[in-house]
Amino acid sequence: MTHASKTGASAPPVEVHDLTVSYQNKPVLWDVDFTLPEGTLTAIVGPNGAGKSTLIKVIMGLIEPVSGHALIYGKPLQQMRKRIAYVPQRESVDWNFPVSVLDVVLMGRYAHLKMFRRPGRRDRELALQALEKVGMAAYSDRQIAQLSGGQQQRVFLARALAQDADIYFMDEPFAGVDASTEEHILQLLRELRSAGRTVIVVHHDLQTVSDYFDWVLMLNLRLVAIGPMETTFTKENLQKAYGGRLNILTQVIELSRRENFVRETEHD
Amino acid sequence: MTTFWIILTACLASAACALVGTYLVLRKQAMLGDAISHAVLPGIAIAFLLTASRNTFPMLLGAGAFGLLTVYLTEKLQERGRLMNDASMGIVFTTLFAIGVIIITLFASSVDLDHECILFGEIAYVPWDIWFFAGMNMGPRPVWILGLVLVINLIFILGCYKELKIYAFDRQLAVSMGIPVAFIHYGLMGTVSFSTIASFESVGAILVVALIVVPPATAYLLTRRLSVMLVLAVAFGVLSSLSGYYLAYITNTSIAGAIAVMAGIFFALALFFSPLDGVFIRRNRKVTLEAPEAVAGMAAGKNREDSIPLT
Ligand SMILES: Nc1ncnc2c1ncn2[C@@H]1O[C@H](COP(=O)(O)OP(=O)(O)O)[C@@H](O)[C@H]1O
Ligand SMILES: [Mg+2]
Numbered sequence: 001m002t003h004a005s006k007t008g009a010s011a012p013p014v015e016v017h018d019l020t021v022s023y024q025n026k027p028v029l030w031d032v033d034f035t036l037p038e039g040t041l042t043a044i045v046g047p048n049g050a051g052k053s054t055l056i057k058v059i060m061g062l063i064e065p066v067s068g069h070a071l072i073y074g075k076p077l078q079q080m081r082k083r084i085a086y087v088p089q090r091e092s093v094d095w096n097f098p099v100s101v102l103d104v105v106l107m108g109r110y111a112h113l114k115m116f117r118r119p120g121r122r123d124r125e126l127a128l129q130a131l132e133k134v135g136m137a138a139y140s141d142r143q144i145a146q147l148s149g150g151q152q153q154r155v156f157l158a159r160a161l162a163q164d165a166d167i168y169f170m171d172e173p174f175a176g177v178d179a180s181t182e183e184h185i186l187q188l189l190r191e192l193r194s195a196g197r198t199v200i201v202v203h204h205d206l207q208t209v210s211d212y213f214d215w216v217l218m219l220n221l222r223l224v225a226i227g228p229m230e231t232t233f234t235k236e237n238l239q240k241a242y243g244g245r246l247n248i249l250t251q252v253i254e255l256s257r258r259e260n261f262v263r264e265t266e267h268d
Numbered sequence: 269m270t271t272f273w274i275i276l277t278a279c280l281a282s283a284a285c286a287l288v289g290t291y292l293v294l295r296k297q298a299m300l301g302d303a304i305s306h307a308v309l310p311g312i313a314i315a316f317l318l319t320a321s322r323n324t325f326p327m328l329l330g331a332g333a334f335g336l337l338t339v340y341l342t343e344k345l346q347e348r349g350r351l352m353n354d355a356s357m358g359i360v361f362t363t364l365f366a367i368g369v370i371i372i373t374l375f376a377s378s379v380d381l382d383h384e385c386i387l388f389g390e391i392a393y394v395p396w397d398i399w400f401f402a403g404m405n406m407g408p409r410p411v412w413i414l415g416l417v418l419v420i421n422l423i424f425i426l427g428c429y430k431e432l433k434i435y436a437f438d439r440q441l442a443v444s445m446g447i448p449v450a451f452i453h454y455g456l457m458g459t460v461s462f463s464t465i466a467s468f469e470s471v472g473a474i475l476v477v478a479l480i481v482v483p484p485a486t487a488y489l490l491t492r493r494l495s496v497m498l499v500l501a502v503a504f505g506v507l508s509s510l511s512g513y514y515l516a517y518i519t520n521t522s523i524a525g526a527i528a529v530m531a532g533i534f535f536a537l538a539l540f541f542s543p544l545d546g547v548f549i550r551r552n553r554k555v556t557l558e559a560p561e562a563v564a565g566m567a568a569g570k571n572r573e574d575s576i577p578l579t
Contacts, residue, residue, distance in 0.1 A: 024348075024350060057440075060440075060443075060444040061443065061444060062440055062443050062444060078446070081444070081445060081446040084444075086440070086441060086444040088438065088440050088441060092438070092440060093437060093438045094294075094296075094437070097294060097436070097437045098294070098488065098491060098492050098493055098494050098496075098497050099433070099437060099492075099493070099494060100492070100493070103433075103494075104437070107433075107434050107437070107438065107441065110430055110431075110434055110442075110445060110447065111445040111446070113430070115428075115431065115448070116427050116428070117430075118429070118430060119430070143492035145492070159441075163445075
């Protein structure tokens with residue numbers, strides 16, 4: 001099923017127009033312009049400091065751009081907040097905060113609750129379902145400080161699932177997680193895609209990009225390239241995005257060509 | 269009766285401060301109470317000059333406005349000046365405090381506005397600060413003001429419980445969901461300002477800082493639930509007030525000082541004996557605490573970047 005039908009129009013899930021962002025007059029994103037098709041798994045790649053997190057934050061309305069704008073299903077974000085979910089970088093919150101795993105996942109439901117209203121039974125059920133999907137149902141009463149890095153990431157994903165959105169933006173969900181969590185997250189992403197959702201993920205691991213995703217957005221201050229994996233994730237584009245470190249890149253591409261080999265040695 | 273009024277004042281102040289202090293401690297902004305209690309001085313002085321009286325409500329308003337101004341200027345300075353939050357706060361509140369001192373010495377030194385009295389309120393005088401309404405003796409004025417502030421804090425926290433929770437835990441997510449974060453933020457800063465000002469007028473600036481930081485910090489060591497932390501913080505504030513008054517009575521010392529000492533003693537007890545992560549418990553449980561699945565996950569968790577040599 002496709003979710004564009006909800007809007008009654010065929011507007012793309014994400015459009016970004018002439019976006020320029022700067023911190024203290026130092027540009028971080030320069031004239032970025034693209035459109036994402038519905039139901040794709042898109043990776044955002046680029047070197048450290050390329051502006052990947054910033055791009056997501058602008059689209060989510062957390063940072064004001066100097067110029068340009070983003071549209072969600074053809075409309076400004078303010079009208080579309082309930083249809084878009086954000087998974088920030090894990091390090092962006094204090095994991096010693098006094099809440100339980102279920103409390104955090106319930107926060108995903110706040111997007112659908114009016115001011116002054118508390119989450120109810122239905123929200124609790126949805127939150128527990130989301131925890132089940134990430135394999136963390138047994139942990140619902142745990143204090144979040146007791147979780148490992150991979151478990152924290154799963155809780156963040158469960159929170160986004162509880163939000164029940166059509167578009168998901170995730171900032172480095174694979175960073176520093178264990179192998180089984182990585183497998184689990186990947187499966188979730190694929191489930192979201194087959195349910196017609198659009199998922200955009202900042203990804204740091206070039207070796208797995210072509211294996212995990214079907215679209216790629218390559219960024220380094222400017223938009224280097226965007227498109228389907230096969231035609232876009234090329235040596236030329238990688239070189240443009242990552243600059244001079246071609247030696248490493250050649251080997252990365254070699255390895256990603258032999259991805260079956262890579263995956264087997266990874267998961268035994 | 270004077271004893272009753274003093275203890276009631278201390279309890280109301282500590283409950284009001286503990287509620288808002290919990291959120292400051294969780295947002296790692298515990299010293300904001302200190303900053304605000306100094307930065308409001310120009311607000312109090314201006315309100316005094318405009319109304320030419322020591323009427324409490326204009327002073328509360330003036331102080332509240334400068335409390336919010338402190339928060340606003342600190343954030344702007346942090347954004348624009350690329351300064352750390354604590355440095356920005358230090359610059360803003362000392363500057364505002366100095367402006368307040370100048371206003372008072374220039375314009376108000378000849379009249380009855382003693383900044384000693386404003387800054388170092390003395391709780392022992394509370395029973396004589398009577399509020400007369402339509403000629404009736406309504407009891408001590410601070411009790412009414414602190415009671416009102418406590419009720420405002422309770423309404424704010426109970427009404428906006430989920431908004432405050434997500435704002436304190438994950439502000440970015442809250443913004444992305446369209447939760448009115450600015451309203452929650454300035455609402456919290458407003459209640460912090462009012463609690464601080466209403467309290468320090470009667471209990472003194474040092475005790476206010478202690479009441480905002482120490483009971484919530486004690487509660488933080490004892491629980492892993494926000495709701496329980498709020499209740500415990502209020503309980504420790506009240507407990508410190510009661511035992512502090514008694515301590516001051518038997519040692520014949522300053523009441524505010526004794527309350528602060530008791531708050532510190534409760535904190536030390538929690539630090540050592542907390543069943544969650546008290547120093548003693550942690551030492552005895554060191555081995556069993558490591559969750560087996562976490563260890564297993566970490567052992568299996570080879571980062572891909574490490575596992576394939578790139579060069
Ligand atoms: N709050 C901020 N203030 C100033 N500079 C920032 C801020 N956040 C990020 N930057 C800078 O902007 C650039 C892009 O950051 P970011 O979007 O986080 O990159 P990425 O996620 O691709 O690693 C970096 O050079 C970073 O140092
Ligand atoms: Mg980043």
